[in-house]
Amino acid sequence: MIPIWEAVPNFVRLGEQGALAAVVLWGIACAGGAAIDNFAEGARAHRLQIAAFLPLIKKQLAAKPASIQPPAE
Numbered sequence: 849m850i851p852i853w854e855a856v857p858n859f860v861r862l863g864e865q866g867a868l869a870a871v872v873l874w875g876i877a878c879a880g881g882a883a884i885d886n887f888a889e890g891a892r893a894h895r896l897q898i899a900a901f902l903p904l905i906k907k908q909l910a911a912k913p914a915s916i917q918p919p920a921e
Contacts, residue, residue, distance in 0.1 A: 877910075880909070881906065881910075884902060884905065884906045884909075885906075887902065888902040888903075888906075
């Protein structure tokens, strides 16, 4: 018989760690997106050539790695 009540605190701790990691990574992703948007706005204001490529760069940074995507049919 598995002692369920002894395992509960461990599951709660693992859940807390996972939730914290998700929130931190989400915050980093939002900050990175905001930084790229800010850079794009300045690049457009100064008519820099890279401004045309910033939406593509932002899209590629947000894309899933190829190993995670399902195979194409």
